[in-house]
Amino acid sequence: MQFQNDLLLRAAKGEKVERTPVWLMRQAGRILPEYRAVRESVSGFIELAQTPELAAEVTIQPVDLLDVDAAIIFSDILVIPEAMGLPYEMVEKRGPWFPNTVSSAADLKNLRVADGANDLSYVIKAIEITKKELNGRVPLIGFAGAPWTIFAYMVEGSGSKTFSKARAMLYREPKLSHQLLQMITDSTVNYLKAQIKAGADLVQIFDSWAGILGPEQYDEFSLQYIAQICDAIQEVPKTVFAKGAFFAREAMGKLNCDTIGLDWNMGIAESRKMIGADKTLQGNLDPAALYGNPDQVRKATQNMMEQFKGSRHIANLGHGVYPDIDPEMVKVFIQSVKDFQ
Numbered sequence: 001m002q003f004q005n006d007l008l009l010r011a012a013k014g015e016k017v018e019r020t021p022v023w024l025m026r027q028a029g030r031i032l033p034e035y036r037a038v039r040e041s042v043s044g045f046i047e048l049a050q051t052p053e054l055a056a057e058v059t060i061q062p063v064d065l066l067d068v069d070a071a072i073i074f075s076d077i078l079v080i081p082e083a084m085g086l087p088y089e090m091v092e093k094r095g096p097w098f099p100n101t102v103s104s105a106a107d108l109k110n111l112r113v114a115d116g117a118n119d120l121s122y123v124i125k126a127i128e129i130t131k132k133e134l135n136g137r138v139p140l141i142g143f144a145g146a147p148w149t150i151f152a153y154m155v156e157g158s159g160s161k162t163f164s165k166a167r168a169m170l171y172r173e174p175k176l177s178h179q180l181l182q183m184i185t186d187s188t189v190n191y192l193k194a195q196i197k198a199g200a201d202l203v204q205i206f207d208s209w210a211g212i213l214g215p216e217q218y219d220e221f222s223l224q225y226i227a228q229i230c231d232a233i234q235e236v237p238k239t240v241f242a243k244g245a246f247f248a249r250e251a252m253g254k255l256n257c258d259t260i261g262l263d264w265n266m267g268i269a270e271s272r273k274m275i276g277a278d279k280t281l282q283g284n285l286d287p288a289a290l291y292g293n294p295d296q297v298r299k300a301t302q303n304m305m306e307q308f309k310g311s312r313h314i315a316n317l318g319h320g321v322y323p324d325i326d327p328e329m330v331k332v333f334i335q336s337v338k339d340f341q
């Protein structure tokens with residue numbers, strides 16, 4: 001594939017770049033009025049995600065409107081539980097909800113390892129259409145949730161401040177927990193391989209709930225499964241973003257991946273020291289910085305860029321862009337990265 005702009009892939013691999021590439025987690029959807037218009041033409045998030053032509057359209061919107069250096073396929077991490085036999089609903093203003101959850105060995109028997117190409121054919125189709133329509137303008141990022149984060153939703157049944165049901169399961173039923181985590185891991189490997197076959201140029205693993213585990217539990221119930229995924233995917237560069245896993249940075253430096261995502265609680269110099277020189281770091285401006293005025297956004301971005309200067313970097317926020325951020329401020333962020341020397 002000839003790219004017009006392959007900064008993201010070169011930065012991920014640690015190759016020379018003319019400037020730092022920039023994109024935003026959760027750039028597809030949420031903030032753009034153009035997204036909301038498409039979203040209102042269907043029954044809801046799930047129909048949109050399952051209609052490949054529309055999913056491709058909203059994937060490309062940020063490339064057209066914000067001029068980011070990458071597209072990320074419009075989907076959700078929760079398509080994996082659904083493909084394993086545990087469907088979800090997206091409740092307006094409240095987020096995901098699972099009518100059934102996993103709490104016993106009997107529940108586990110009703111689940112299967114997902115086959116990415118068949119069970120998630122709508123995502124695969126959306127990737128194929130997106131690749132065609134992007135026509136090499138920028139790389140396309142595929143993604144999946146980390147097994148622990150997916151487990152947390154499958155056991156809890158919804159979002160939660162504490163995910164206490166999911167964490168209780170780790171103590172009460174460690175063996176069952178590992179069985180479920182392994183099934184999610186195998187499903188995720190199948191799914192990411194299908195995404196890559198369809199055209200994903202880089203894949204990112206989101207461990208959004210990494211930070212609610214202690215260090216030992218994180219090793220046992222999350223990191224080893226992320227390591228399995230990284231080892232199984234050799235085709236394209238891989239990014240691991242584990243939100244709140246400040247305690248695991250040294251171990252993440254040893255993963256078989258190219259890029260580590262930092263959230264905004266993680267100091268940049270300290271993270272570089274812990275992770276080492278041979279990984280690209282992605283991040284990590286506080287998403288709330290974009291509530292500032294243009295001058296403030298510019299200064300905050302420059303300050304972040306200064307701290308990453310001279311080492312492998314992909315610019316991003318430290319977590320997904322918040323839904324009520326003014327797209328103009330997103331543009332100021334992006335332009336400030338591009339202007340930075």
Ligand SMILES: Cc1c2[nH]c(c1CCC(=O)O)Cc1[nH]c(c(CCC(=O)O)c1C)Cc1[nH]c(c(CCC(=O)O)c1C)Cc1[nH]c(c(C)c1CCC(=O)O)C2
Nearest residue numbers: 025026027028029030045073074075076077095206208320
């Ligand atoms: C934890 C998590 C989820 N989903 C995701 C994560 C990991 C990243 C993170 O930590 O933020 C990942 C995700 N979800 C979505 C994408 C699309 C691509 C992108 O723009 O990054 C990606 C990469 C679309 C979406 N996923 C969702 C929306 C909003 C639904 C709508 O349009 O009404 C979008 C555009 C819904 C969703 N999906 C999820 C929640 C909690 C919610 C509700 C609240 C929210 O908006 O974040 C689960």
